[in-house]
Amino acid sequence: MELIGLLNYALFMAIFIGIYALLSLGLNIQWGGAGLFNAGIAGFFAVGAYTSAILTSPAADGRLGGYEMPFYVGWAGAMLAAALIAWPIGKICLRFRSDYLAIATIGIAEIIRLVIKSEEALTNSARGISSIERPFGDLPYVSSQAAFLGIVLFLVIAAYFLVQRQFNAPWGRMMRAIRDNELAARAMGKNIEYRRLEAFIFGSALMGLSGAVFAAFNRSITPEAIDPMVATFLVWIMLILGGSGNNKGAILGAVIVWVIWSVSEIATDQLPHEYAVKAKYVRLFLIGLMLQLVLRFRPEGLLPERTTGVTRPEDEKSQ
Amino acid sequence: MLELDQLVKEFTGFRAVNGCSFTVREGTITGLIGPNGAGKTTLFNLIAGALKPTSGSIRFNGQDVTGLASDELFHKGLVRTFQIPHEFHRLSVLENLMMVPPKQQGESLFSNWFAWGAVQRGEKVVARKAWDTLAFLELTHVAHLPAGHLSGGQKKLLELGRTMMTDAKLVLLDEPAAGVNRTLLRQLEEKILILNREHGYTFILIEHDMDMIFKLCHPVICMAEGSVLVEGSFHEVRNDRRVLEAYLGETTGDAA
Numbered sequence: 001m002e003l004i005g006l007l008n009y010a011l012f013m014a015i016f017i018g019i020y021a022l023l024s025l026g027l028n029i030q031w032g033g034a035g036l037f038n039a040g041i042a043g044f045f046a047v048g049a050y051t052s053a054i055l056t057s058p059a060a061d062g063r064l065g066g067y068e069m070p071f072y073v074g075w076a077g078a079m080l081a082a083a084l085i086a087w088p089i090g091k092i093c094l095r096f097r098s099d100y101l102a103i104a105t106i107g108i109a110e111i112i113r114l115v116i117k118s119e120e121a122l123t124n125s126a127r128g129i130s131s132i133e134r135p136f137g138d139l140p141y142v143s144s145q146a147a148f149l150g151i152v153l154f155l156v157i158a159a160y161f162l163v164q165r166q167f168n169a170p171w172g173r174m175m176r177a178i179r180d181n182e183l184a185a186r187a188m189g190k191n192i193e194y195r196r197l198e199a200f201i202f203g204s205a206l207m208g209l210s211g212a213v214f215a216a217f218n219r220s221i222t223p224e225a226i227d228p229m230v231a232t233f234l235v236w237i238m239l240i241l242g243g244s245g246n247n248k249g250a251i252l253g254a255v256i257v258w259v260i261w262s263v264s265e266i267a268t269d270q271l272p273h274e275y276a277v278k279a280k281y282v283r284l285f286l287i288g289l290m291l292q293l294v295l296r297f298r299p300e301g302l303l304p305e306r307t308t309g310v311t312r313p314e315d316e317k318s319q
Numbered sequence: 320m321l322e323l324d325q326l327v328k329e330f331t332g333f334r335a336v337n338g339c340s341f342t343v344r345e346g347t348i349t350g351l352i353g354p355n356g357a358g359k360t361t362l363f364n365l366i367a368g369a370l371k372p373t374s375g376s377i378r379f380n381g382q383d384v385t386g387l388a389s390d391e392l393f394h395k396g397l398v399r400t401f402q403i404p405h406e407f408h409r410l411s412v413l414e415n416l417m418m419v420p421p422k423q424q425g426e427s428l429f430s431n432w433f434a435w436g437a438v439q440r441g442e443k444v445v446a447r448k449a450w451d452t453l454a455f456l457e458l459t460h461v462a463h464l465p466a467g468h469l470s471g472g473q474k475k476l477l478e479l480g481r482t483m484m485t486d487a488k489l490v491l492l493d494e495p496a497a498g499v500n501r502t503l504l505r506q507l508e509e510k511i512l513i514l515n516r517e518h519g520y521t522f523i524l525i526e527h528d529m530d531m532i533f534k535l536c537h538p539v540i541c542m543a544e545g546s547v548l549v550e551g552s553f554h555e556v557r558n559d560r561r562v563l564e565a566y567l568g569e570t571t572g573d574a575a
Contacts, residue, residue, distance in 0.1 A: 162432065165431050165432060165435070166428060166431055169425040169431040169438060170417070170418070170423045170424075170425030170426050170431075170438070170441075170442065170445075171425060171426050171427070171428060171431055173410065173414050173417065173418050174418055174426055176407065176409060176410055176414075177407040177410055177414075177415075177418045179409075180406075180407040180408050180409050180410060181405050181406070181407050181408070183369065183401075183405055184401065184405035184406070184407065185407070185418075186369075186388065186389045186390045187367060187369065187389045187390075187393060187398070187399055187401075187405075188390075188393060188398075188418065188419050188481060188485075189390045189393030189394050189419075189421045189485075190390055190418075191390055192390070198428065202428070245409075305409065307409075307410060307411035307413075307414055307463065307465065308411075308414060
């Protein structure tokens with residue numbers, strides 16, 4: 001019995017790590033690759049979650065949707081919607097320098113959250129949307145969790161390879177150049193506005209996918225789930241700890257931070273009630289402290305960014 | 320090739336470039352000299368599209384290019400270097416060069432996913448060119464170092480290297496000699512001459528090293544207070560009384 005409980009917990013945790021790994025990879029495209037300070041991750045996550053919810057849930061009175069589409073349509077729709085909403089936001093906000101972009105994206109994520117919270121006809125406001133289709137949801141509990149984890153793993157691995165390919169290609173090199181020195185990149189003929197928008201949309205689409213997976217896993221989505229603390233700042237800590245600019249680092253960061261975050265929750269739940277409430281804030285403190293330590297002692301993260309190595313043609317021949 | 324007509328750049332309450340007009344003929348190496356604060360670098364920024372002129376016009380190869388952004392000018396064949404090196408500090412030295420060539424297939428997300436073979440073939444060509452450039456600049460041993468770790472002089476060389484990674488028509492060099500050691504400097508001069516004579520590059524060169532100006536440049540233009548003071552051969556400019564005054568202040572003789 002104890003063992004089954006542990007297994008269930010491990011599956012549960014692994015699925016969440018996968019959901020966060022997608023967010024962290026998305027942020028790595030934007031921040032690690034292009035140097036875009038997106039502090040509104042929760043907004044794109046929410047757009048993805050609600051889009052897939054509207055597409056896949058059964059029909060309901062008084063709100064949009066309930067189209068009962070298969071989950072993969074919902075998830076693809078989530079990526080598309082997040083990308084589509086990133087386009088006008090990027091068009092307007094990417095002209096700001098990094099710290100202003102952060103402020104603007106925080107504001108936009110908050111607008112999205114408030115719209116979701118209050119638009120009854122679109123999102124069923126505070127009650128949220130339930131009965132979202134979950135793939136393999138009809139299987140017995142443990143097998144269902146395991147099968148869902150399989151899907152999440154597949155998505156994370158696929159996303160990793162798709163992003164990694166771009167980072168190893170001239171595209172990634174160009175983005176890092178734009179990040180390092182905008183003026184010089186422009187003088188070398190690169191179209192900064194267009195390229196930034198590309199990276200912003202690419203990253204946001206992954207964040208939207210993550211939201212869709214999250215909603216499907218819980219079979220429901222409510223406005224509380226898109227709290228910036230867990231949907232934006234936790235992701236930032238993951239990326240910085242793991243190593244921004246490094247896709248393996250982005251995933252490693254998601255693993256470490258989520259394990260600490262959720263194990264510390266178990267620990268605080270063991271405490272008597274009056275302490276357990278207070279201990280919630282200790283968890284926030286713990287995460288903040290970890291960020292400070294990383295920035296002080298290892299600002300490049302556990303797995304630092306790597307330059308792409310191209311060997312000399314002469315050396316290639318002698319090998 | 321390049322025609323500047325009554326170019327003006329005004330910063331709040333101050334005209335850095337004040338009615339500057341001159342023409343650069345194709346195939347020349349034009350030297351741009353003048354005391355500090357004469358407006359040389361601001362003029363470069365205007366020509367290269369980093370700044371927009373307050374008034375006046377710039378024509379490049381017969382086309383009006385006034386106010387075009389620097390990335391558009393790059394694609395028309397106009398490349399510049401920076402006086403203060405603007406390297407991509409977290410990219411390796413090699414990557415700094417490899418990012419330059421325009422229209423690389425691997426700059427498209429789509430090609431990287433669906434035409435990786437073609438992208439890699441393109442990379443081979445770009446890599447070879449970059450290694451050749453590094454060999455010329457004697458930077459081969461630091462190829463994989465982040466460019467931010469280079470010395471000031473090495474960064475200058477990297478700036479020049481970037482202009483060699485593309486088929487430029489007009490290259491603006493902003494003090495390429497500053498901080499570069501003497502031996503390398505002679506090679507640099509040689510390379511500029513080769514690029515000029517054999518590859519048809521036209522250069523405009525801002526430099527305080529009169530030796531270099533003397534060896535390379537004809538004509539020489541001396542700027543002062545934002546406009547052209549004298550234009551002519553090195554000797555004509557050097558022996559012009561107005562140039563001396565611009566560098567040393569008014570020499571009316573009553574200072575003694």
